[in-house]
Ligand SMILES: Nc1nc2c(c(=O)[nH]1)N=C([C@H](O)[C@H](O)COP(=O)(O)OP(=O)(O)OP(=O)(O)O)CN2
């Protein structure tokens with residue numbers, strides 16, 4: 001089994017308004033997000049790739065245009081938890097690249113959430 005991954009970075013604000021008002025994340029704040037997309041394949045293509053990293057460029061465009069320096073409450077339908085963000089990016093990637101096996105999202109240097117169906 002071969003597994004590759006690539007990171008994408010963006011900065012955004014959000015507010016988890018469903019949390020109790022005394023929770024720090026119920027206040028307006030921001031993160032420098034990292035989205036890590038993982039792709040898996042049992043065999044390689046003729047170029048020796050699971051998939052060319054360059055093929056993932058549309059995800060950078062999507063993130064830059066829709067998420068970077070945005071307020072996530074205006075962008076996401078579900079609350080912008082790292083878990084929901086990971087699932088959102090997984091579904092977006094899986095619709096384009098069937099080798100997509102997981103997406104991880106980091107909000108802080110100490111935290112990661114993963115969606116892996
Ligand atoms: N399971 C989740 N828990 C939390 C999420 C999340 O998306 N999924 N989000 C938040 C906040 O938005 C933010 O990420 C704060 O995280 P936290 O690690 O609590 O923040 P700190 O850096 O301040 O933590 P320290 O322990 O003080 O370093 C909260 N929880």
Ligand SMILES: [Zn+2]
Pocket residue numbers: 014025029030031107
């Ligand atoms: Zn947060």
